[in-house]
Amino acid sequence: MLPLSIKDDEYKPAKLNLFVKLSGWFRSILADKTSRNLFFFLCLNLSFAFVELSYGIWSNSLGLISDSFHMFFDCTALLAGLAASVISRWRSNDSFSYGYVRAEVLAGFVNGLFLIFTAFFIFSEGVERALEPPDVHHERLLPVSIAGLLVNLVGIFVFQHGGHGHSHGDEGHGHSHSLFNGSVGHGHGGHGHSHESKHGHDHGHSHGGHGHSHDYPHCHDDHSHTPGKGSSKQILQGVFLHIVADTLGSVGVIISAILMQKYDLMIADPICSMLIAMLIGVSVVPLLRESIGILMQRTPPSLDLSLPECYQRVQQLHGVYNLQEPHFWTLCTDVYIGTLKLLVAPDADSRWILSQTHNIFTQVGVRQLYVQIDVAAM
Amino acid sequence: MACAPNRVRLLCMLSLTFGFFIVEVVVSRLTSSLAMLSDSFHMLSDVIALVVALVAVRFAEKTQSTNKNTFGWIRAEVMGALVNAVFLTALCFTIILEATERFTEPHEIEKPWVVIGVGAAGLVVNLLGLCLFHGHAGGGGHGHSHGGHKKHKNGKARRSEMLEDCRSAGEETNNLVGNHNSSPNGVNTDRRRADVCHSNSLDLQINGNAPYEELENGHDSASQLNMRGVFLHVLGDALGSVIVVVNALIFTFVWKPCLPGTLCENPCAGHQCTDHVENISSAGTNHTMFKAGPCWVLYLDPTLCVIMVCILLYTTYPLLKESALILLQTVPKQIDMHQLKARLQELEGVLAVHELHIWQLAGSRIIATAHIKCHDPTSYMDVAKRIKDFFHDEGIHATTIQPEFVTMNSDSRASLCELSCRTQCAPKLCCGAADTVKQPDGALGQKKPSESKTPMVPGEGSALEIINESVETASRPEAPVIITREVESSL
Numbered sequence: 001m002l003p004l005s006i007k008d009d010e011y012k013p014a015k016l017n018l019f020v021k022l023s024g025w026f027r028s029i030l031a032d033k034t035s036r037n038l039f040f041f042l043c044l045n046l047s048f049a050f051v052e053l054s055y056g057i058w059s060n061s062l063g064l065i066s067d068s069f070h071m072f073f074d075c076t077a078l079l080a081g082l083a084a085s086v087i088s089r090w091r092s093n094d095s096f097s098y099g100y101v102r103a104e105v106l107a108g109f110v111n112g113l114f115l116i117f118t119a120f121f122i123f124s125e126g127v128e129r130a131l132e133p134p135d136v137h138h139e140r141l142l143p144v145s146i147a148g149l150l151v152n153l154v155g156i157f158v159f160q161h162g163g164h165g166h167s168h169g170d171e172g173h174g175h176s177h178s179l180f181n182g183s184v185g186h187g188h189g190g191h192g193h194s195h196e197s198k199h200g201h202d203h204g205h206s207h208g209g210h211g212h213s214h215d216y217p218h219c220h221d222d223h224s225h226t227p228g229k230g231s232s233k234q235i236l237q238g239v240f241l242h243i244v245a246d247t248l249g250s251v252g253v254i255i256s257a258i259l260m261q262k263y264d265l266m267i268a269d270p271i272c273s274m275l276i277a278m279l280i281g282v283s284v285v286p287l288l289r290e291s292i293g294i295l296m297q298r299t300p301p302s303l304d305l306s307l308p309e310c311y312q313r314v315q316q317l318h319g320v321y322n323l324q325e326p327h328f329w330t331l332c333t334d335v336y337i338g339t340l341k342l343l344v345a346p347d348a349d350s351r352w353i354l355s356q357t358h359n360i361f362t363q364v365g366v367r368q369l370y371v372q373i374d375v376a377a378m
Numbered sequence: 379m380a381c382a383p384n385r386v387r388l389l390c391m392l393s394l395t396f397g398f399f400i401v402e403v404v405v406s407r408l409t410s411s412l413a414m415l416s417d418s419f420h421m422l423s424d425v426i427a428l429v430v431a432l433v434a435v436r437f438a439e440k441t442q443s444t445n446k447n448t449f450g451w452i453r454a455e456v457m458g459a460l461v462n463a464v465f466l467t468a469l470c471f472t473i474i475l476e477a478t479e480r481f482t483e484p485h486e487i488e489k490p491w492v493v494i495g496v497g498a499a500g501l502v503v504n505l506l507g508l509c510l511f512h513g514h515a516g517g518g519g520h521g522h523s524h525g526g527h528k529k530h531k532n533g534k535a536r537r538s539e540m541l542e543d544c545r546s547a548g549e550e551t552n553n554l555v556g557n558h559n560s561s562p563n564g565v566n567t568d569r570r571r572a573d574v575c576h577s578n579s580l581d582l583q584i585n586g587n588a589p590y591e592e593l594e595n596g597h598d599s600a601s602q603l604n605m606r607g608v609f610l611h612v613l614g615d616a617l618g619s620v621i622v623v624v625n626a627l628i629f630t631f632v633w634k635p636c637l638p639g640t641l642c643e644n645p646c647a648g649h650q651c652t653d654h655v656e657n658i659s660s661a662g663t664n665h666t667m668f669k670a671g672p673c674w675v676l677y678l679d680p681t682l683c684v685i686m687v688c689i690l691l692y693t694t695y696p697l698l699k700e701s702a703l704i705l706l707q708t709v710p711k712q713i714d715m716h717q718l719k720a721r722l723q724e725l726e727g728v729l730a731v732h733e734l735h736i737w738q739l740a741g742s743r744i745i746a747t748a749h750i751k752c753h754d755p756t757s758y759m760d761v762a763k764r765i766k767d768f769f770h771d772e773g774i775h776a777t778t779i780q781p782e783f784v785t786m787n788s789d790s791r792a793s794l795c796e797l798s799c800r801t802q803c804a805p806k807l808c809c810g811a812a813d814t815v816k817q818p819d820g821a822l823g824q825k826k827p828s829e830s831k832t833p834m835v836p837g838e839g840s841a842l843e844i845i846n847e848s849v850e851t852a853s854r855p856e857a858p859v860i861i862t863r864e865v866e867s868s869l
Contacts (some may be wrong), residue, residue: 097706097715098737102707106702124419128416295705296457299445299447340777350783354781367733370733370749370778371778372781373781
């Protein structure tokens with residue numbers, strides 16, 4: 001009798017299991033376009049950070065070292081987005097009955113929080129530098145800063161054409177800050193964070209897409225070739241904001257360096273930082289608002305107008321007395337879940353009412369609906 | 379200490395910290411000490427954390443459901459906890475950044491006595507905050523008693539109005555649920571009314587009229603999360619103050635600085651200064667050289683900072699994980715889904731259970747939804763009551779049960795879902811929803827299309843039909859096609 005299957009998973013050594021898991025994750029990353037892009041950009045950013053770090057150590061420039069650390073900090077944002085895009089594709093299990101799809105919303109939210117924190121930090125550093133202007137050495141850092149800007153621009157390009165109408169590629173934030181951090185670092189002996197590069201998005205990446213060149217039709221997920229694209233919107237938005245923040249930072253750094261060189265305006269540096277910090281803060285607000293709405297179980301904004309109409313239609317069904325306790329919320333992008341209770345007459349056809357209700361709500365896009373039927377007394 | 383509610387404590391601490399922040403900024407300007415300025419910004423971040431917690435508490439008190447937020451704002455506290463935890467983590471990163479910079483370029487503390495003074499004052503403020511929040515957050519034992527007092531007052535008021543509501547609603551609900559077994563249970567109407575009333579009141583929980591016990595428990599554990607975030611933040615700040623004071627003390631007593639006017643070298647300075655020093659040393663070889671104090675003192679500050687960061691990260695991680703898990707719609711850890719589902723299926727009248735989802739709104743408010751397959755509508759009301767009671771026993775008070783009735787010719791396929799929820803997330807999952815074998819991965823539902831939509835091209839449906847395992851009734855071949863077309867277009 002031949003064995004139908006051989007289960008020797010239990011006998012594999014623990015190390016091999018870890019390797020198998022890692023290679024599984026790797027394959028999953030490479031499978032989806034979004035995560036592939038994120039992964040490659042993360043590698044690019046990391047290598048650039050290492051190069052900057054080694055250059056800084058070799059040339060003993062504190063500013064470069066601190067800037068490379070800042071870049072590492074930015075890489076964590078990319079890492080969070082990558083992890084979320086992998087995690088959100090895991091299967092549902094006993095502990096997560098809906099699966100892990102909410103991870104992307106959480107990642108977008110956490111990225112937004114990090115950005116706000118960074119903006120706050122840049123602002124505080126700008127204030128410090130305004131009060132105590134350090135001497136700025138920027139000769140050595142200009143090439144590094146320009147290289148950082150180029151890396152960021154690459155990121156913007158890659159993530160912009162990511163595809164499905166999600167306008168934001170989240171490119172890595174260029175580390176243009178290096179220009180400033182290095183110079184400032186010398187003077188301060190230590191607050192060299194390149195926050196400069198952190199400012200970013202004047203794009204207003206908001207999902208509404210105003211001001212964005214990408215149009216963001218939020219129901220156009222079908223354009224994407226991979227079905228997973230629709231769900232990555234939050235992740236991509238967060239990452240893109242990070243990248244744009246960096247790019248703007250680099251640009252700001254270069255501009256203020258030029259201003260300082262040509263016109264000897266020492267005040268340009270802190271003013272630039274503060275301006276950029278405010279820009280970052282403003283641009284993050286739409287992302288934060290959206291993710292907070294989803295996480296707080298708010299009624300989906302896109303259904304705000306169509307839901308009352310649906311309630312009307314359901315209440316006009318034959319046999320339905322009342323519709324109570326409707327709850328509609330977003331699980332992840334474009335996936336809506338709803339529950340409601342119907343008070344029906346005792347002689348009503350429950351099955352027909354159920355299917356009709358489901359139809360009505362499917363037409364507005366709510367696929368998962370739980371309708372509780374309470375039969376009224378005569 | 380008076381059992382002050384959360385809000386008062388937060389306001390207290392907030393005003394204290396903000397005042398101290400102002401003091402630190404002023405002192406740093408007076409003494410032109412940059413370290414003090416950066417420390418004041420740490421205080422500012424503390425203020426921001428307190429503001430976040432305060433906002434969360436204010437929002438979470440509005441438990442009434444609104445148009446846009448049908449669950450009320452209860453989740454705000456979980457969000458506040460998450461924001462604080464993320465903020466703490468980011469702060470730890472920046473501290474590590476600064477510490478690394480200090481490692482590569484150590485410098486001495488200017489005016490150590492001022493630093494000691496301000497650091498001690500900050501430590502006092504932080505210890506006060508720790509006392510304020512410790513009872514509420516960490517231990518748990520204190521927390522309930524404190525919270526209990528406040529909630530009890532509210533609870534009493536609510537209880538009385540709840541009973542009134544109940545009595546008036548009792549009639550209705552009695553009719554609602556009790557009618558189906560009116561004949562045999564005529565005698566038990568009173569008890570049933572009380573039961574129904576109780577369960578009805580519990581059902582109203584989502585709309586904010588939560589019964590007293592639930593309110594206390596729910597609020598307690600949810601606000602506990604939020605307060606834990608604040609507590610950790612204040613703890614981090616206290617540790618920071620301790621480090622500042624210890625460092626400044628050791629610096630004053632151990633470090634021998636280079637006095638201006640005397641000839642001495644500073645071997646601990648960064649590389650940038652070495653050329654300068656060497657010039658001096660080569661110039662004055664005949665004089666005795668004073669060396670500035672032991673170098674390890676300069677490295678003490680970053681080392682202590684790194685230790686503090688480790689402690690903070692270790693204590694923040696559980697908070698981060700817990701709030702993130704709630705936001706990820708996880709099943710609460712005290713509930714075993716498998717067992718629950720098995721016991722649910724054992725109930726009389728329940729043929730099958732599909733699409734069971736249980737998740738935690740905040741604290742102890744747990745929400746469950748499911749499809750229950752039963753024989754026919756008349757037996758359903760009976761089963762519904764039993765199911766609700768079952769969930770109440772488990773501690774889940776907000777449930778929505780969708781009934782599904784067995785169709786004539788599908789008795790053998792009792793396990794198939796008639797109105798299955800087409801999850802768009804399913805194609806995004808790695809191998810599709812592995813939850814129910816009967817449900818196809820494309821999540822095709824079988825509806826009775828009484829309102830028939832315009833028939834779509836059946837050609838495209840064929841590819842999906844291969845994936846589709848459940849063809850519930852052979853008499854409806856178009857139904858899956860139409861529905862899949864829908865799914866496609868909105869994906």
